[in-house]
Amino acid sequence: MKQKKLLYAGKAKSVYHTDVDRKLIVEFRDDITAFDGGKKDVLMNKGSYNAEVSAFLFEYLMKNGVKTHFVSMIDPRHMVVRELEMIPLEVIVRNVAAGSIVRNYPFKEGTKLDPPVIVIDFKDDARHDPMLNDDLIVALKLASPAELKKIKKVALKINQLLFALLAAQGITLVDFKIEFGRQGKSICLGDEISMDSMRLWDKKSGESLDKDVYRFEKGDVMATYNRVAQRITKSAKKR
Numbered sequence: 072m073k074q075k076k077l078l079y080a081g082k083a084k085s086v087y088h089t090d091v092d093r094k095l096i097v098e099f100r101d102d103i104t105a106f107d108g109g110k111k112d113v114l115m116n117k118g119s120y121n122a123e124v125s126a127f128l129f130e131y132l133m134k135n136g137v138k139t140h141f142v143s144m145i146d147p148r149h150m151v152v153r154e155l156e157m158i159p160l161e162v163i164v165r166n167v168a169a170g171s172i173v174r175n176y177p178f179k180e181g182t183k184l185d186p187p188v189i190v191i192d193f194k195d196d197a198r199h200d201p202m203l204n205d206d207l208i209v210a211l212k213l214a215s216p217a218e219l220k221k222i223k224k225v226a227l228k229i230n231q232l233l234f235a236l237l238a239a240q241g242i243t244l245v246d247f248k249i250e251f252g253r254q255g256k257s258i259c260l261g262d263e264i265s266m267d268s269m270r271l272w273d274k275k276s277g278e279s280l281d282k283d284v285y286r287f288e289k290g291d292v293m294a295t296y297n298r299v300a301q302r303i304t305k306s307a308k309k310r
């Protein structure tokens with residue numbers, strides 16, 4: 072497969088056309104950003120740690136009946152994916168109160184959310200990703216009511232699967248953000264699932280094992296990403 076023209080460059084990934092119909096290549100770059108791009112760095116190997124974790128988690132989800140865009144890895148930072156018509160929603164599933172819901176609502180950090188809380192933001196950098204509700208999503212024609220119902224159902228299934236996998240490695244899945252797209256009539260998981268898009272706490276120590284280490288300068292970001300990638304992929308290999 073040959074990499075062709077750039078289709079899209081985001082803050083941490085670039086997506087390329089290929090010479091194969093409806094297949095794209097996603098490059099996981101070493102760029103890391105936080106606070107709406109207000110904090111930026113380049114950290115060596117970050118792209119490959121996130122790509123490795125994303126690939127393992129996509130494969131694990133697919134084995135468990137979740138449709139994803141994942142096809143294969145070309146090398147540690149280049150992933151072949153099926154082309155989707157992306158839906159500009161950031162679907163966030165929360166098992167424990169942390170991050171923006173603690174800042175914006177009267178939740179105490181660390182409170183268990185049972186059942187999990189789904190929050191959906193509008194993926195729109197210029198508007199700073201405002202939170203949506205079902206009526207707004209339908210009124211803006213971002214998704215139909217049937218698609219929205221399916222997205223929420225799949226997001227909760229993904230949550231159950233990831234929560235169990237990570238718990239077996241002594242990691243609490245606090246929350247995570249996923250994005251979906253359409254492939255024909257079906258809804259398919261796209262984008263990535265990595266230390267950039269999940270909030271992970273060590274069950275024993277409570278230590279952050281994700282991008283919060285970068286956001287809040289809690290320690291060596293790449294040492295953390297490396298360690299977490301090994302823990303997660305070890306657990307996925309067993310299943």
Ligand code: 5GP
Nearest residue numbers: 163169170171172246247248267268269270
């Ligand atoms: P919060 O709303 O607390 O900032 O984020 C909730 C969860 O979604 C966290 O795991 C966070 O990493 C993820 N998340 C929220 N917005 C984004 C985003 O724009 N990009 C990425 N990669 N993850 C996000």
